[in-house]
Amino acid sequence: MAESRIRAVQAKVYIRIEALEMDGIDKNHKATWIWYPNDYELWLHVQVSMKRQFRGYICPPFWRMDTAYSNVMFRKKLKLERPESLTLSVQGAFVVHLDGSMLPMPYERKPITSVLIPAGEHELVVKVFMDTAVPALYAAGETITSDGTWEVTCHNGQWLNAGSDRFDDPASPPGAFPFAYETVHPVHVAKAKGTVLVDFGQETFGYVTFLELKGRGVIRLYYGESMEEALAGEEAETSDELEIDFTEPQSLTTPVTRAFRYVQIRADEGLTWQSVQHEYEYLPMERRGSFRCSDERINRIWEVAVRTLQLTTMEFMYDGMKRDRWVWSGDAYQSFMMNNYVFFDQAVTRRTLVALRGKDPVNMHINTIMDYTFYWFISYHDYYLHTGDLAFISSSYPNMLSLMEFCLKRRNTDGMMEGYPEDWVFIDWADMEKRGEVCAEQLLFCRSLEIMGTFAGLLGDGGNEQKFTDLAQELRSRIFELFWDEERGAFLHGRLDGKINDRILKYPSMFALRLGYLNNAQSELVARNVLLNESVQKITTPFMRYFELEALCEIGQQTHVLHEMREYWGGMLDLGATTFWEEYDPGQPAELQYDMYGDKYRKSLCHAWGAAPLYLLGKYWTGVRPEASGYSQYRVEPCLGGLEWFEGTVPTQDGEIKVFMDRSRIAVFTNAVGVGTLRFKSETYPETNEGEIRQIGSGEYELELVRPAFAYEVRIKHPISE
Template sequence: MAMTSNPMPHATWIWYPGDFEVWLGNQFNNRRTERGAMFPPFWKQDSHWPTVEFSTTVELAEAETIHIKAEGLFNFMLDGKLQFGMPDEFLIPAGAHRLNFKVWNQSTPPALFIKGMTIHSNSSWLATYEDKIWIDENGVAHGSGIYVPAAQWNFDRMDTPPSAYRLPTLRQEPVAQESIGEGMLYDFGRETFGYVRLSGLVGVAHLYYGESREEALDKDHCETLDVVSPHQELGSKAFRYVYVETADNSHYDSLSMDYEYAPYDESHSGTFACSDKLLNKIWEVGAYTMDLTTREFFLDGIKRDRWTWSGDAIQSYLMNYYLRFDTECVKRTIRQLRGKDPVTAHINTIMDYTFYWFKSILDYYQYTGDLTFISEMYPKMCTLMDYVLERTNSDGLVEGKADDWIFVDWVDFPMHKRGVLAFEQILFYKALMTMHTCATLLHQTDPYQQLAENVICKTRQLLWNDDCQAWEHAIEEGEINHQITKFPNMFAILYDIVDDATKRNIVDSVMENNKIDPITTPYMRFYELEALCMMGKQTQVLQEIRNYWGGMLREGATSFWEKYIPFEQGTEHLAMYGRPYGKSLCHAWGASPVYLLGRYFLGIQPTQPGYATWEARPYLADLEWMEGRVPTPNGIIHIRMERHYVCIRSDEGRGRLYLGNRCFDIEPHTDYHIPITSV
């Protein structure tokens, strides 16, 4: 359900905006374990506001009884007069009244549920965490707080408060089991996520989890394990294999799992199919990877980090818009990543991840048209941008400070990340332009466009090499590092900061230049292949998808990995971070084909926010046929393309279908069958 600022005809739980996400994110991010040790995130964790006031005004033709439920202790004032006790119900007299509820809860976000005949708690109510009331010598109260619309989601029953939120589970059995050594190895057939259940356990059992068979059997080096006693609840884990050993006189009857998943609406989901079975399998595994990494929030990898990372999340959002269109999970993740003021560090402590966070809000608006969310987040965008601007150098450019992590990517070639990186300036430019767009939408003062133009002008002056037709890497202590990498150059294409002729030159001089070091993570392959698609290189990209993601499938992948280097052999594919099984074999950024195939082969994207208008530029490449569905805020766009025709239908918005140098207007709720020979 979408959060809205409009009154709803029924009662729902309400809380202070962002508090549910901050609280839930703390539960979520602290579930990571490494070999039984709790492993909290690297960055500052905020808390919900412990005391929140909720208020509304009503005008009743006749008296009305309201039913009251709060998560926490509360007091209630009617027309400014404190009502004693914490009543379950209260009779509101006829007439005009103001209702104020102050709720305190240190453990979970203060939340409120009010239900009457006409009085219902929902996002038409106001909330504040600031109590600026003071009382003079006559006992008269003065002052107020800063009020914002209360937050809500789909907690619409009095007995299902926000703190009770849990993902559903489904019991599953292993597909195979094998006695090895002193224990039993269970295989669930593919990468999965959930809670292992040992039935009839007597004594103690040792569980060793593995995304691979090798990991589960390596008791000394597997990333996750459990020691379990009868009636002990195990935490969620990622695995395909589980190896179980029992101590002397210990035994159990059977092993199963409760598969945990984020529910979705199949009828409002994206699909893709084509004449190439390998591509169909790649899309299917990509979709499964996305489903595994879509939980209460979009996380990175289900085994190791299990955290929300902004750089991973922005790709998850884009893939999600072409798969499940779960906008609530997008908003939850954006809110959770941002946390609360004051800002004391970059998001996830990573400079580039701060810049991706800004852009993710603009992407969200383009795909949903939800201006209410932009209005909610804009004050936090401003304070985060203030933090960034306070740390710029004398040229107005960003460079890493001692407490900043400059990530860019995991690279397999020498590349320092010090000083003024061209890559970071290009991301900074896009963040400033996002601020400009949002300020314009909300009719706010806008210094950001000029700042953005200054950043890109100065970066071009310092780091653009006209002879090489490429952006050079960095400036450190006044010296130019002339290294050329794909990172700033492909983002210059993606963010449209150079003209078309220069883009073509960058493709020749950098993107298709074998002398430039290759990218080996799906993370940056996402952007590399998108940049090539934008330059009309879909046939080449399709083969890259077959080679790269098909390569993981040939290595036995059942979900896509954090990193893939084709020339690695055997268990080399499992190692990372100096650990034999450190690599995540189910990583959100591995699912790139879900987005690439929907956006650049089915060719569908909104051209006005929320698909008010949209376009389809299908690209068949070397395929005989392809078809798919792309979800939109209120429906589906379906398209099928063969060599000689295109069929298309949409549920909303006015579309334009582009075939060659011709275009066709597409009205909603109408089937179109367009011969390609007529183009």
């Protein structure tokens, strides 16, 4: 049976995408590819999670990967004034039913043509099956357009609104994420016998292309985020190997995206090429936020941090691009916060939150980490505060409920959460007791319960609003009762087997502070006894430094934090960083700077949490933050914090807020839609060009920002102490 010479057709069963006749489609109607909600994101998450490699081997995540349902059914009620020609493109095998009867599609052994739907009211149903990609549908007619108003079921007894995202070409079904590409040429190429070192000038991500490549043999590419790594050859974290047999010169691009600045190329003799270039793969995002100030070191930090965040923001928010390339809830949470001050790309936030959650049943914490489950809830609240997008909250709410249900089932008899044997209680890479009731975990859990109460209320789920609010209140009381030590002015670490662990670490106190759980007196106690107390164990990881510096800013220590930024992030710049690192210890000798987890070049030199200054400068110098959903209310509380002057822009859902400040003047231009409040200090009574300044304390003032698209100016005398 000569398979290659015959085409045995399974009559009329379409199992591939077919090209389309697009006649009669109104181009103003934007039809998009639709799918079972979240299923493209979950499928994509599986694909990208498997790109991590170690020395050429796969390095799969150690959490369950869920993917798309294979058997789904779309439906749409139609009301047609006249007959309409409907054209379909489907990823998968499919069948169409109109008003309960199968609609035979014209079939003439050529691409699908459109079918005529008669005038009148109809229910259109399309059943789709696909088990190697996301079952998806594109439908377009004169008035008919597939979009999020279509419903879909995976045959679980529920109809949901279909999901969709940026796929609107009927010939390109949802598959690999549609990135942007840019060709980048090396800034330097150094050749030696049998080896070439290529430098692209800064950290980057994507493919390497050989032009006019010819000959026969093997090319080995050793990627380096540092020159040292590229030169280390087999010791480099990532490498590729290409087998070539080209008699005519042609181009060749490497098969997998890599993160690197340098590439060492070792080619067998006889292989030649004209040049090497790089296809930079990236998510196109507008840089809506900005920050410039009197300190050039800080300006450079801001720029390098933006590149760090740009590179780690792709299909999802990744931790770092060289090694894990995984989606981690804690890392992503910090990326979301930074993203809100620079790109304000909320689509990637949504994709990331969906991917992290997976499907029911919940058997494990997100990323297996208890605290990462709670960061997921907290991220949702942040998202809502910045966007006001209740529709997304609503679509995620069932998944929130089942994840919270999982948590509630794991409470101990005192209503608190302890790690199960299979759980990872993380908090930080640091010496601490992680068994039993860890106070920091309870604080995050409590916040998650409050958020569930809030969302339940917003979505009209009164029973759960009451339930979660009550649970949160009880838990908060219990936390304070058990762990708050008024005398020592700090939270104690935890409790194990009924015995309080009275060690004082920074985590619970700084968490309580940032969650707003402390009154003024408690905040001051915590500031003095914990945050600024040199005898408390220092935080050394960038992940927790993020929250620590944030907490220090919350208690007005911007000047101190600025100094830290200049030292820590400036230190990386001094070592040549073009993106910020997973970890940095200024005390380490140069030859150990790239070492991590016991391997010489394991450290990621482009790590999302390294971009923390974006968030800190945006929130605590520019001083802009939403105070109600979607920036409907917001605060502008600028602070020089060690600078002579700065000017910053913060993006919002509906416009930007620009802030300038020096010692004598604050200028705020806002075309955000909500109501803002400018809060500032001045040694003398300030003057303004608009509105009425209110004094709210000694040397403290407020001004309502209510005129749309208006440039407010306030004359101040800035306290010298700051």
